[in-house]
Amino acid sequence: MGPTMPPSKKAQSPSSGASASQGMSPPYRQGDAATAASEAEASDLSLSLSASFSKAEDEELTSLSWLHESTDLLNSFSHSGLRSVSPLQDPDGQHSRSPSSSSPSLEDALLGDAHSAYDLAAGANRKPPYSFSCLIFMAIEDAPNKRLPVKDIYGWILEHFPYFASAPTGWKNSVRHNLSLNKCFKKVDKDRSQ
DNA sequence: TAGCCCGTAAACAAGC
DNA sequence: CGCTTGTTTACGGGCT
DSSP states (O other), X not given: OOOOSOSOSSSSOSSGGGGSTTXXXXXXXXXXXXXXXXXXXXXXXXXXXXXXTSOGGGGGGGGOTTGGGHHHHHHHIIIIITTTSOOOSOTTOOOOSOTTOOOTTHHIIIIIIIIHHHHHXXXXXXXXXXXXXXXXXXXXXXXXXXXXXXXHHHHHHHHHOTHHHHSOTHHHHHHHHHHHHOTTEEEEOHHHHO
């Protein structure tokens, strides 16, 4: 159905500057991701990030060019993305953060900074400056196994972004919508992780 | 202006 | 039967 598509139609803004205002909207590249999804093995619960740390089985998801920067992404989050909505600041990739900090807790990086920044920037009462894709990504990343059932994703979001607690329930629909739409998120058998 | 991305709403199906 | 989950479609707004 749609093999007619270069793996990377835009891959990544050639000029990092392009994604300025979207400094934090990298996780999805619907275009490619959508194509790459030809798999249909899993079929139950928990969602997990497709590429990132998984392995080869996600080859098809390789299209997740954005994930290849998963770590970078996170950094981006904590650094430029949220900091202060400052689009890019480290085009050179000059991350002052521990380069080899595998990820003691991405959450730390994400929430730590993200939350902080977010909190500082607006307060947990405001709509988070991240797209649903980002939120979902963070939630899953925050999970020990990199996978979370939908319910937990809701919970995670509510926990970290109280804004949604008082927000209309429509956001859940949006979450699910993103989950389905972005092939970046993959469904995995419940057996494997419950 | 056009195209792309995102958010939201809604409809529908399937499973529990 | 009702709720949750998953998928899909459509529309509008913002940004480049």
